Amino acid sequence: MIEVKPKSFESLLSEAITKAKTNNDTQLISMTEEIRKVDPVRFFASARKLSMDRVFWTSTSEQFSIAGVGNAWKVEAEENRTEVIESRWQKLLDEAIVHNPYKVPGTGLVALGGMSFDPSVRKSELWNNFSHGSFQIPILMLTRRASRYYLTTSLEVRGDDDPNELNKWVVQAKEMVMDRTEWLPDSPGINTQQEIAPGQWKDTVKHAADMIKSRDAEKIVLARELRVRLKKDASVASILKNLMAAQPNSYVFAVERDGDCFVGASPERLVKQEDEQLFSVCLAGTAPRGKTDEEDREIARQLLHDEKNRSEHDFVVKMIRKSMETCCDAVYVPDKPVIHPFKNLQHLYTPVTARLQKGYSIFDIIEKLHPTPALGGVPREKSMTYIREHEQLDRGWYGAPVGWMDSNRNGEFAVAIRSGLVQGNIVSLFAGCGVVRDSDPEAEYEETKIKFRPMLSVLED
Numbered sequence: 001m002i003e004v005k006p007k008s009f010e011s012l013l014s015e016a017i018t019k020a021k022t023n024n025d026t027q028l029i030s031m032t033e034e035i036r037k038v039d040p041v042r043f044f045a046s047a048r049k050l051s052m053d054r055v056f057w058t059s060t061s062e063q064f065s066i067a068g069v070g071n072a073w074k075v076e077a078e079e080n081r082t083e084v085i086e087s088r089w090q091k092l093l094d095e096a097i098v099h100n101p102y103k104v105p106g107t108g109l110v111a112l113g114g115m116s117f118d119p120s121v122r123k124s125e126l127w128n129n130f131s132h133g134s135f136q137i138p139i140l141m142l143t144r145r146a147s148r149y150y151l152t153t154s155l156e157v158r159g160d161d162d163p164n165e166l167n168k169w170v171v172q173a174k175e176m177v178m179d180r181t182e183w184l185p186d187s188p189g190i191n192t193q194q195e196i197a198p199g200q201w202k203d204t205v206k207h208a209a210d211m212i213k214s215r216d217a218e219k220i221v222l223a224r225e226l227r228v229r230l231k232k233d234a235s236v237a238s239i240l241k242n243l244m245a246a247q248p249n250s251y252v253f254a255v256e257r258d259g260d261c262f263v264g265a266s267p268e269r270l271v272k273q274e275d276e277q278l279f280s281v282c283l284a285g286t287a288p289r290g291k292t293d294e295e296d297r298e299i300a301r302q303l304l305h306d307e308k309n310r311s312e313h314d315f316v317v318k319m320i321r322k323s324m325e326t327c328c329d330a331v332y333v334p335d336k337p338v339i340h341p342f343k344n345l346q347h348l349y350t351p352v353t354a355r356l357q358k359g360y361s362i363f364d365i366i367e368k369l370h371p372t373p374a375l376g377g378v379p380r381e382k383s384m385t386y387i388r389e390h391e392q393l394d395r396g397w398y399g400a401p402v403g404w405m406d407s408n409r410n411g412e413f414a415v416a417i418r419s420g421l422v423q424g425n426i427v428s429l430f431a432g433c434g435v436v437r438d439s440d441p442e443a444e445y446e447e448t449k450i451k452f453r454p455m456l457s458v459l460e461d
């Protein structure tokens, strides 16, 4: 990375264009400035006028958000996705010209995106616009950290570009996305809901539980789809605003690709990186919320002591600990889970901390952790084969890592659950649950119904 102190964005552009001409190659530049308050959701909404891919990330518990639009740089990978993405990202970090005096996590060179649940599955029509791995550096990116706001402008220039023209375009685009008057429509309302083959799904749950009883596997996570037709096209910005208000302690995200948008409010962190420090979470084992405080506490107490849920949870703890130990020091995992309550349900939760050893990156961690037994199963390969052969669903990006990383070894990825794919007025929602030997198909079906609630509730009028 070449750090510079330009007089203005236009002078940075001129310098980069000259370099691109000399090298007969493209050149990426990026410049960060601190700005006055701009609401990230409104930024995302206004950015629609640029007709470019948008991206959004927020950690509701941390007052941290990123909203971006356009692709100053983009990597799409189908095969060997993590190697392809990592090598393109490393090359970019070596060559980019950057001015970011703040060094605040999530500012400067930041790549946002995600990947599909299972790269070995052939994509269905539904997920046509989403590659098995896809990351972008937005052209315009707003970062909010508590009460500070930063705008990063990045562009890839060519030797024959005109700095004046490019600068003019950037000034206009900035005005557009910082439009504070952008209006957010109300929830569109639901016309119809169609559960995809619920009877067949319950049969598969029974089949999986029988297979587990005959000791062919220990846990298999099965998911299903609920397809919702809205009264009018969805406004993803409104969905994000409502998810942020309704789902505390969650990651609210959106990744748009050619008009389709994958959006959700996940309670599950896969990994967070702050230089060499890593934070992960084991989340599995579910119960509803109580109607009164007393009932809620009683359900929580039962969940903590429920054998089925504890075994579902322990598979995740064991696997995450083992994976972390292959490339980290100081792996710390508490002995017992605690209850983590969310709006619609409560989960068993065990936090994990570790120190990443030299020579490893966030990609290595993602590759080792995904899919955890909270989304795949135990043993990993057997459960994945079972899911491929029996689930009858293209999960696409559901249940897979989604998040961001910056050039200073900061980043965070969530597991993209409680999510859906928005295509105009059609939204495909996904939810799954861990099947173990004692699983009852009807109870698992009811559990997935509650897991649809976070997304469904923001689509209803």
Ligand SMILES: C=C(O[C@H]1C=CC=C(C(=O)O)[C@@H]1O)C(=O)O
Residues within 6 Å of the ligand: 221, 223, 268, 283, 284, 285, 286, 312, 347, 373, 374, 375, 417, 418, 430, 431, 432, 433, 434, 451
């Ligand atoms: C697969 C999902 O949840 C996972 C995460 C937390 C609890 C889970 C469970 O108790 O089954 C699931 O493993 C989903 O929400 O679609």
